Amino acid sequence: TLSKGFRAARERLTGVAELSEENIESALRDVRMALLEADVALPVVRQFLQRVKEKAVGQSVQLRAKAELPTGDKLGEKALKSVEVTPEYHFIRICQEELTALMGNAEGGPTEINWAKKGPTVFMLVGLQGSGKTTTAGKLARWLQKIHKRKPLLVAADIYRPAAVQQLQVLGEKLGITVFTAPGKSPPEICDEAYRLAYTKGYEVVILDTAGRLAIDEPLMAELEQIRGRVKPQETFLVVDAMIGQDAVNTAKSFHERIGTTGFVLTKLDGDARGGAALSIREVTGQPVRFLGMGESLEKLEEFRPEGLASRILG
Amino acid sequence: LLRKKQIDADLLNQLEEVLLTADIGVKTASRIFEQVRSSLSRQELKDEAAVWSVIKAESRKLLSVDAPPLDYARQKPFVLLVVGVNGAGKTTTIGKLAAQLTGEGKKVILAAGDTFRAAAVEQLEIWGQRAGVPVVKGKEGGDPSSVIFEAIKRAQKEGLDVVIADTAGRLHVKAELMEELAKVRRVIKKADPTAPHETFLVLDSTNGQNAIAQARTFKEMLEVTGIVLTKLDGTAKGGVILGIAHELAVPVRYIGIGEKIQDLRAFDAVDFVDVLYE
Numbered sequence: 157t158l159s160k161g162f163r164a165a166r167e168r169l170t171g172v173a174e175l176s177e178e179n180i181e182s183a184l185r186d187v188r189m190a191l192l193e194a195d196v197a198l199p200v201v202r203q204f205l206q207r208v209k210e211k212a213v214g215q216s217v218q219l220r221a222k223a224e225l226p227t228g229d230k231l232g233e234k235a236l237k238s239v240e241v242t243p244e245y246h247f248i249r250i251c252q253e254e255l256t257a258l259m260g261n262a263e264g265g266p267t268e269i270n271w272a273k274k275g276p277t278v279f280m281l282v283g284l285q286g287s288g289k290t291t292t293a294g295k296l297a298r299w300l301q302k303i304h305k306r307k308p309l310l311v312a313a314d315i316y317r318p319a320a321v322q323q324l325q326v327l328g329e330k331l332g333i334t335v336f337t338a339p340g341k342s343p344p345e346i347c348d349e350a351y352r353l354a355y356t357k358g359y360e361v362v363i364l365d366t367a368g369r370l371a372i373d374e375p376l377m378a379e380l381e382q383i384r385g386r387v388k389p390q391e392t393f394l395v396v397d398a399m400i401g402q403d404a405v406n407t408a409k410s411f412h413e414r415i416g417t418t419g420f421v422l423t424k425l426d427g428d429a430r431g432g433a434a435l436s437i438r439e440v441t442g443q444p445v446r447f448l449g450m451g452e453s454l455e456k457l458e459e460f461r462p463e464g465l466a467s468r469i470l471g
Numbered sequence: 472l473l474r475k476k477q478i479d480a481d482l483l484n485q486l487e488e489v490l491l492t493a494d495i496g497v498k499t500a501s502r503i504f505e506q507v508r509s510s511l512s513r514q515e516l517k518d519e520a521a522v523w524s525v526i527k528a529e530s531r532k533l534l535s536v537d538a539p540p541l542d543y544a545r546q547k548p549f550v551l552l553v554v555g556v557n558g559a560g561k562t563t564t565i566g567k568l569a570a571q572l573t574g575e576g577k578k579v580i581l582a583a584g585d586t587f588r589a590a591a592v593e594q595l596e597i598w599g600q601r602a603g604v605p606v607v608k609g610k611e612g613g614d615p616s617s618v619i620f621e622a623i624k625r626a627q628k629e630g631l632d633v634v635i636a637d638t639a640g641r642l643h644v645k646a647e648l649m650e651e652l653a654k655v656r657r658v659i660k661k662a663d664p665t666a667p668h669e670t671f672l673v674l675d676s677t678n679g680q681n682a683i684a685q686a687r688t689f690k691e692m693l694e695v696t697g698i699v700l701t702k703l704d705g706t707a708k709g710g711v712i713l714g715i716a717h718e719l720a721v722p723v724r725y726i727g728i729g730e731k732i733q734d735l736r737a738f739d740a741v742d743f744v745d746v747l748y749e
């Protein structure tokens with residue numbers, strides 16, 4: 157299903173003989189509206205439209221060339237068949253292709269986990285306040301245990317939020333997964349001690365739940381750098397609320413530049429937010445979506461597949 | 472040939488950049504630009520300062536809702552219900568508000584109406600301790616309505632001034648969860664037919680256009696009377712509130728500007744618009 161912006165673009169091009177710079181321009185305006193309403197960041201929208209335009213104009217030139225081939229031979233017959241795609245369908249398909257290509261990775265499937273060569277694999281979860289990190293930590297621990305048969309250790313490294321440690325303990329209890337806590341210690345110390353324990357006791361994956369923080373909070377961003385320095389996580393996931401608006405670009409860029417993310421998790425996708433932030437974050441960090449949070453309960457975590465999110469953003 | 476007067480194209484591009492990246496949204500931004508176009512002369516439309524002055528005035532106008540000032544003394548006990556999607560900042564806002572009202576000499580009691588999420592009650596209890604106010608809680612996984620009912624009854628019995636009811640976060644698309652809130656309202660009315668006296672929707676200012684759907688749905692189900700816009704200490708501008716306040720005619724009452732107990736401010740449209748466009 158396409159949002160009204162994309163439908164408007166398609167209708168605008170219906171009956172058009174071929175895609176040209178002029179009719180593409182107004183169709184692009186409709187798509188622009190659709191993407192902005194889906195909360196894709198403005199600079200990302202501009203880049204995306206530029207690529208779609210180049211591809212659409214470029215391909216229409218190719219199609220025209222193919223159409224002029226003699227239709228006597230078999231190959232020509234096939235080429236002619238491919239030209240029978242109408243311009244408006246062609247345009248929408250280019251948008252979908254560009255979007256899917258942007259969201260996915262080269263192989264098209266989910267991204268492989270960067271397992272540690274020896275010792276436990278460390279996952280660090282970071283992000284803004286309330287984005288779903290603690291809940292995702294529980295979900296991820298459960299998933300790694302169930303799907304990859306690795307023994308997980310959850311680490312309560314949020315010492316600021318009232319009852320944050322307790323929240324993770326309740327989740328751990330529900331899942332039968334150990335939660336490491338170290339009252340009175342700083343988050344870098346907690347993570348360091350947890351890692352050592354994991355190493356000696358044979359925990360195979362360690363999941364660090366950190367406190368929510370603003371990317372502009374200098375001391376807290378420095379704290380993340382310290383945790384990273386001590387524990388060297390193999391995976392650092394930015395956990396992002398799917399409802400996030402234009403700020404996705406600033407936040408993702410800052411977290412990525414400061415501490416180097418290896419992917420992001422988009423949460424609360426069981427709502428009706430279009431999740432355009434996924435496109436923005438992908439563009440600005442170069443990292444892929446790794447998981448999707450699809451509900452409050454702990455089994456509601458899915459591995460990311462690009463086509464699903466692309467069609468959601470399109471409407 | 473009378474061609475419609477336009478905002479200079481380069482200036483319009485710049486303006487769009489500022490308004491759209493502030494999450495004002497395409498529809499509200501167009502509305503603001505239309506006001507600029509119609510209220511300024513051809514010459515003025517090239518003058519950046521003149522254009523900005525109309526943008527700011529129109530933005531303030533969108534935020535000005537004709538609503539009486541908040542008066543926690545108009546009923547005793549005054550019952551405030553706090554609702555919103557997951558993670559918006561409800562529990563933290565309640566802690567801050569409890570402290571503020573206590574500081575004004577009011578006797579406040581909190582109702583731990585989130586009986587669902589892990590450690591939600593414990594979180595509110597810590598805020599209660601910080602604000603120096605009691606917290607009424609039920610048994611784990613129990614009915615939120617009965618906890619809130621109990622808190623109101625206790626406030627009536629002990630002559631307390633304000634009851635603030637926390638509720639579990641919920642996405643507005645979940646019909647059964649929205650129905651649970653409707654039930655909370657009905658049960659509150661059993662304790663006091665005039666209550667709740669205010670229902671605050673807590674909105675996270677980092678949200679984009681989805682905040683509009685949230686606000687519409689919560690208002691439809693629950694007669695929302697006020698909005699709290701949280702996390703304005705971050706880089707998000709919360710511009711989506713312009714369209715929301717205007718469309719739903721609900722006033723923004725407070726803004727959250729941090730995670731500490733004192734980080735709550737009464738909403739001021741002039742200050743907000745200045746910061747929005749700085």
Ligand SMILES: Nc1nc2c(ncn2[C@@H]2O[C@H](COP(=O)(O)OP(=O)(O)OP(=O)(O)O)[C@@H](O)[C@H]2O)c(=O)[nH]1
Nearest residue numbers: 285286287288289290291368424449450451557558
């Ligand atoms: N519907 C829904 N709710 C979610 C999802 N993920 C998390 N939540 C809820 O969102 C709220 C915030 O989740 P938390 O896990 O506490 O978020 P956090 O990032 O740890 O928050 P801070 O530690 O305060 O920064 C809770 O009510 C969760 O139940 C999801 O995928 N869907």
Ligand SMILES: Nc1nc2c(ncn2[C@@H]2O[C@H](COP(=O)(O)OP(=O)(O)OP(=O)(O)O)[C@@H](O)[C@H]2O)c(=O)[nH]1
Nearest residue numbers: 285286557558559560561562563640702727728729
């Ligand atoms: N920076 C900042 N953080 C805030 C603000 N208000 C709340 N928070 C943080 O946002 C996170 C979520 O706050 P909560 O009060 O748990 O939100 P909630 O709406 O009760 O969440 P649920 O009950 O899980 O739906 C916490 O980390 C708070 O400290 C604010 O104004 N600024």
Ligand SMILES: [Mg+2]
Nearest residue numbers: 289290314320
């Ligand atoms: Mg947390």
Ligand SMILES: [Mg+2]
Nearest residue numbers: 561562585591
């Ligand atoms: Mg809460």
